[in-house]
Amino acid sequence: MQFEFATAGRVVVGPGRSSELPGMVAELGSRAMICTGARPERHAPLLESLRLPHVVWAVNGEPTVSSARGAMALGREHGVDVVVGIGGGSALDLGKVLSVLLTNGGDPLDYLEVVGRGRSLTRPALPYVAVPTTAGTGSEATANAVLKSVEHGVKASLRSAFMLPRVALVDPLLTLDCPPAVTASAGLDALSQCLEPFVSVRANPLTDGLAREGLRRCGRALRRAYQDGSDVTARTDMAVCALLGGMALANAKLGAIHGFASAIGGIADVPHGMACAALLVPVVETNVATLRSRDPDSPALARYAEAARLLTGDPGARLADGIGWLRETVARLGVPRLADFGLRPADADAVVTRAAKASSTQGNPVQLTVDELHAALAGAI
Numbered sequence: 001m002q003f004e005f006a007t008a009g010r011v012v013v014g015p016g017r018s019s020e021l022p023g024m025v026a027e028l029g030s031r032a033m034i035c036t037g038a039r040p041e042r043h044a045p046l047l048e049s050l051r052l053p054h055v056v057w058a059v060n061g062e063p064t065v066s067s068a069r070g071a072m073a074l075g076r077e078h079g080v081d082v083v084v085g086i087g088g089g090s091a092l093d094l095g096k097v098l099s100v101l102l103t104n105g106g107d108p109l110d111y112l113e114v115v116g117r118g119r120s121l122t123r124p125a126l127p128y129v130a131v132p133t134t135a136g137t138g139s140e141a142t143a144n145a146v147l148k149s150v151e152h153g154v155k156a157s158l159r160s161a162f163m164l165p166r167v168a169l170v171d172p173l174l175t176l177d178c179p180p181a182v183t184a185s186a187g188l189d190a191l192s193q194c195l196e197p198f199v200s201v202r203a204n205p206l207t208d209g210l211a212r213e214g215l216r217r218c219g220r221a222l223r224r225a226y227q228d229g230s231d232v233t234a235r236t237d238m239a240v241c242a243l244l245g246g247m248a249l250a251n252a253k254l255g256a257i258h259g260f261a262s263a264i265g266g267i268a269d270v271p272h273g274m275a276c277a278a279l280l281v282p283v284v285e286t287n288v289a290t291l292r293s294r295d296p297d298s299p300a301l302a303r304y305a306e307a308a309r310l311l312t313g314d315p316g317a318r319l320a321d322g323i324g325w326l327r328e329t330v331a332r333l334g335v336p337r338l339a340d341f342g343l344r345p346a347d348a349d350a351v352v353t354r355a356a357k358a359s360s361t362q363g364n365p366v367q368l369t370v371d372e373l374h375a376a377l378a379g380a381i
Contacts, residue, residue, distance in 0.1 A: 006250065035083065036057070046131075061090065063090050065147050065151075085131060088132070088186070096144075116149075133174040143160060145158050170240070180229070188273065191214075192277075194215045194248060196253075201363055210248045214245050257360075260279050268347065278335055281330055285323060286375055288323070308323075
C-alpha cells in the first residue's frame with residue numbers, strides 16, 4: 001500500500017478561537033488582504049481586531065476568473081504579504097488563489113485546469129489563514145480552488161500543494177448566524193465530502209478514519225443544526241465534519257456527486273452546496289445499484305453499509321437504512337430540485353459529458369456508463 005497525506009500547516013479548532021486571528025496574522029505578515037463574502041460587515045468585529053494594515057475584497061457569489069484578477073490587482077497595489085479568507089467556500093477559495101498567484105505572477109487562466117493553460121505553480125504562496133464561517137466545503141484543508149470562467153461556461157480548478165493554508169482556523173461560533181438554507185446545503189456538502197472519500201477507489205487508512213468521524217458527527221448533528229442554529233454543540237460537530245471532509249477529499253478524491261456539481265456549475269446558476277445536496281441520494285442509489293449488478297463483491301458496498309451505521313447511529317443498520325436516512329434528511333432540510341435553479345432536461349447531455357471527464361468523478365467507486373450517469377442526474381432534476 002502506498003499513499004500520501006497533506007493538509008493545512010496548522011489546524012486550530014474550537015468555539016471562540018477566532019479571537020486568536022489578530023496574533024496569528026501579525027506573526028505571518030505586515031500588510032494583509034482579507035477575502036470575505038458579499039457582506040464584509042458581518043465580520044466587522046473580527047476585521048476591526050486586526051493589528052496591521054489591511055484591505056478587503058468581497059466575493060459576490062462564487063469566485064470567477066474576473067474576480068480573481070480584480071483581487072490580484074488590489075493585492076499588488078497594496079503590497080500585501082499575508083492573505084486571510086473569512087467566509088464560505090467562495091471566499092476561502094479566492095483567498096487561496098490570491099495567495100498563490102501574488103507570488104507566481106501571471107493570469108488565473110495560465111494555471112486553471114481544463115479551460116486554461118494548466119501551468120504548474122512553482123513558487124510558495126503568501127502565508128494564508130483560512131477562517132470558515134459555514135460548515136460545508138472544507139476548503140480550509142484542501143490544496144485546490146475553483147474558479148468559474150464565464151466566457152467558457154465552465155468551473156475549473158487551480159491545484160497545488162502550495163495552496164494548502166498555513167493555518168486553518170475553525171471557530172463554530174462563526175457559523176451560528178448561517179440561515180437554515182445555508183446550513184442545509186453546506187451540511188449536505190460536508191456529508192458528501194466524507195462519504196465520497198470513504199467509498200473512493202483512492203481511500204487510504206488515514207482518510208478512512210477522518211471520514212468515519214465526519215460521518216458520525218454529521219449523523220448526530222446535521223438535523224439539529226438545521227432545526228436550531230444556536231445549538232453550539234451541533235454547530236461544532238458540523239464544523240469538525242466539514243474540516244474532516246476537506247482533509248479526506250484532498251487526499252482520497254471524491255466521486256460522481258462532485259463531478260456532476262462541477263459540471264452543473266458551469267451551465268446553470270446552481271450553488272455548489274445545493275447541487276451536491278440534490279445529487280446526494282440519486283448518485284448513491286445509482287452507485288449501489290451498479291455495484292450490486294456489476295461488482296457485487298466490491299468493498300464499496302460494505303463501506304456504504306458502514307456509513308449507514310455511522311449516520312443513523314444504529315449498529316444494526318443496513319445499507320438500505322442509510323439511503324433511507326439520506327432521503328429523509330434531504331426532505332427534512334427542504335432541498336429543492338436542480339430544475340428550480342434553471343437546469344433543464346435539455347442540459348443533461350452537456351452535464352453528463354462534462355461530469356464523466358471531471359477530476360472528482362475519477363474517484364467514484366464504480367465507473368458509471370453514460371446511461372447510468374443520465375439516470376443519476378434525472379433523479380436530481
